[in-house]
Amino acid sequence: MTYVARLLGREYVITVDYIGERIGLEINGRPIEFKHTQGRNRHRCLMLLDSNSYDVEVSRQNGRFLVTAHGREFEVFAEDQRLDTIRKVAGLGYATDQQSDVRAPMPGLVVRVLKQTGERVSKGEGLVIMEAMKMENELKSPRDGEVGEVLVTTRQSVEKGECLVRLK
Amino acid sequence: MIKKVLIANRGEIAIRIIRACHELGLRTAAVFSDVDSNAFHVRMTDQAIGIGPSSSSESYLRGDRIIEAAKKSGADAIHPGYGFLAENAGFARMVMDAGLVWIGPPPEAIELMGDKLAARRSVQKLNVPVVPGFQKEIDDVNRVRDEIDKIGYPILIKAAAGGGGKGMRIVKSPDELESAVKAASSEAKSAFADGRVYIEKYIPSPRHIEIQILSDSHGNCISLGERECSIQRRHQKLIEEAPSPLADETMREKMGKAAVDAARSCGYVNAGTVEFLADNDRNFYFLEMNTRLQVEHPVTELVTGIDLVKEQIRIAEGAELSLRQNDIQIRGHAIECRVCAEDPSNSFMPSTGQIRSYREPSGPGVRVDSGVIEGSRVPIYYDPLIAKLCTWGGTRLEAIERMKRALSEYCICGVSTTLGFHETVMDHPAFRRGDLSTHFIEEHFGGSSIPAEDDDDIVEAAAVAACIFDFLDSKRLATVAMGAAGSRWKTVGRSEALKRGSGK
Structure with missing residues (x-):
């Protein structure tokens, strides 16, 4: 094979x-x-x-x-x-x-959503700020692209592996 | 005499203390939260008592439950480790009021050193150098010019109420002073509703050097040399070493004396650490005193041959120090890398989950203080430190090469760790030269993410491993499918047998 x-x-x-x-x-x-x-x-x-x-x-x-x-x-x-x-x-x-789902690497709280649907993003740009283990962490875009969908809002708590942002 | 010690902590430090107790022939009682019921420290102790839900505020920070557990277990002493309740004077008092031995400093010393301004005043009485500076409301800059000239430029303007870099300005020369004070003050006013600013000498590339001290209840206090902890990220230490590549014999002696004085100024008893900021001209300034056992204590143990935890227990029993200052010899060089469940390629994001497979390095000059084993879970509730890897070498370079070797042997699968980051630092020319400062990570690695350098052969091997895994998986599934098809004869046979009514 x-x-x-x-x-x-x-x-x-x-x-x-x-x-x-x-x-x-x-x-x-x-x-x-x-x-x-x-x-x-x-x-x-x-x-x-x-x-x-x-x-x-x-x-x-x-x-x-x-x-x-x-x-x-x-x-x-x-x-x-x-x-x-x-x-x-x-x-x-x-x-x-094709990796387009940005997932929560751990359970935590969404502190801020930095990009909205339709916005262009480049690789490494921050998409969402999450708080977990008493630290704020920025989740970055894995690639260049466009935000297709934002699935979370500020102050929402999320589980590990939950999809936060979908890129187009 | 202490017979049984309750350890009010978890993870690697709980295990470190359990080991010292067992070597002294003492029994140990551990405590655990719900999520830790299966943890490594619970497996290593003689006795273990549950103290509540996973969140630390409902378990490891519950002094009342810990004292209750001590009573239940029949322990006669409590060791707090570091973090959690280690620097909580109220808890120390509760322990003593319950008739238990507190393996730590007097509560009054914890309180005094916990208040930064009181600590500064206290050590100044014994002429321990502090970062020159003063605090006052500055309405007319010209009135403080003389005082600033005495400190010398560059200076740092800080908001009195501040934090997080807001209201902070570096001033390199007198003509920048007025505008900088105005800017800092208005920034502070809008951020904290308090425009007061504080002026301090600015140390451009400071190094973090600290002195380990041991003090008994009979008035003996000795210093055990320094540790350099300049490799930090967001004020969290990542790599520590002893001795400091900067310090020479004169500096070591001066700092040792200053640290002993600082300890004496607050009536300190037990093991403690006095932290200093140092510049490259070997000037040093008191920063703060940590009134507990430090995370990085093993590097001092490796170069002095002294078991600090056992000393802590003996001191708490009221014994006199068996060592005099002249007995302390620094031999060779030791380095510690903090292995954290964090992803350095993604802003050091904490990584939680289960450790699927685990293998520790060993061999000459390697020490691992780990809180995990294969199958352990790294919970979200606590500090991400999972192990401390230390190496000893005759020279600094040997310790570095040994560290690289040990890092490459270390295998932790299931969570992201800082192992690769440490390898990168060990290879960095500035680190190898001993050219360190607390800005090292920012300066040499720029942004918050640190790309790992990869060996072509290993990358290729990783690609092969994935393909082989998939290949064998698909073959295995095919075999299982065939096995299922084959077994249909048995199914038919059984159902036929049932029809015939002969169960056997």
Whole structure:
């Protein structure tokens, strides 16, 4: 099976398949010597990529993968290359570009809504200020775009994962 | 003599205190809120007592319930840790009135040092240097010019009633003074309805250096060297080290003496910390005294070899300090990184949730004081500090390299942490040079978010890990589906058997 994986503005075409009992791996068409050992917990595994050792942890979250490797956390978008091709042909853009829901990272209170429906926003611009753990935190836009919908109002309390703003 | 200690705290500091008690052969009683009933500190203690709902105002801040718990457990002493009730003189009195030993300073010392202006006056009596300045209503700037000349420019104008930077102006030369005072005063008036301003010497890139002291009830007081805590964000310390890269033997001795004097000025007993602001010419000024055990106490323990918590307990028992000032030797260098459940790439936003997998670093020169284990929850109610990672090295550079190594071994999955941020700082040339100031984060990392630097190989490995996970998941699902289809024979067989009426 061939995947397209994207993270941090980089793109990898990764082919994974069983060769007998072993897993064969190619990254961007380059075959890699690969060994994979899964622990009792299926989220945790040891990978040897051309004998480089990576002790990793993977989980799914909102259609993405969270990967922890060497003490760092990465958000990976990975999908079947065929789906990716269909998207491109249909002009739907990449999976990464479609992240449009800005969600509450923790339960808390909306202190201020900084952008209204229809306003243009650029990546990193503040959308909503939330108070949680006695601190005010600014939630920023994940990308350039337009505010499609604001789902919360000032002084409203929200749950973790609740959608606050939808980008168009 | 103390036999059982109740620890009025949670997380890593509760565990730190439990460990000291166990080494002294003392029993421990812990307290916990509803959300903490399964927490690591509850697993580490001999006894544990629930004290109420998750919100700290209904549990860890309820002095009455904590004293009740102490009575119930048969504890004869209370250690408050840091935060919560540690600097609450009223609670200290309640503990003593209940006939329990308070492992902390006298309530009068807590009160005096808790009032910033009273503290300033108190230490000045013993000639401890304070940041030069004065407060008065300035209606005519020209009348204070002489006084300001004595302090020397640059100066800082602060609103007397203020906070949060409002009404604050830096004045570099005398000709800027008049307009700056006017602007600051009117800003203060509109923000706080109080136009009074305060004038203080401005220290352009101040360093935060503090002295650990130990004082017994027999009049002995010693200093245990300094810690530099200049790496801060919004006045929260992130990285601390001992000794300070700035301090030399002369400065250390002078600061040590000033700290002991500050402690004496308020009749201090037990472990305490005197905080100073220092400039790069090694001038230092009293900031405040923290009348408790500090978060960053382990770096002092690593370079002096003294267990501060055990000393606290001995002092509370009324013992005389077994150490004299000459016994204190600083050996090597120690660094502490505060590992917080926060996301440095997103304005250090708190991150809560469950720690799915967890592995601590170890090996030579590494110390981890953690409040969590695999499966722990990081609740929204309390401080985001989940662990303190310390390394010791023969030299500062060795401690830094060891810290980088330990950070890369540390694996915490399920919540965002500041581990990656610390790695970035350890690599920063200014940090490595020891060129520190409390503006370090602002100056070197600009905005509020700190991008992590990523190694190409690790990024590629992360991409592979996601694909492999999905691949194995889809194969697994396929197998399960096939398994279900196969089992239909059994279902049919069973239903046929039932029809025939033979249950067995």
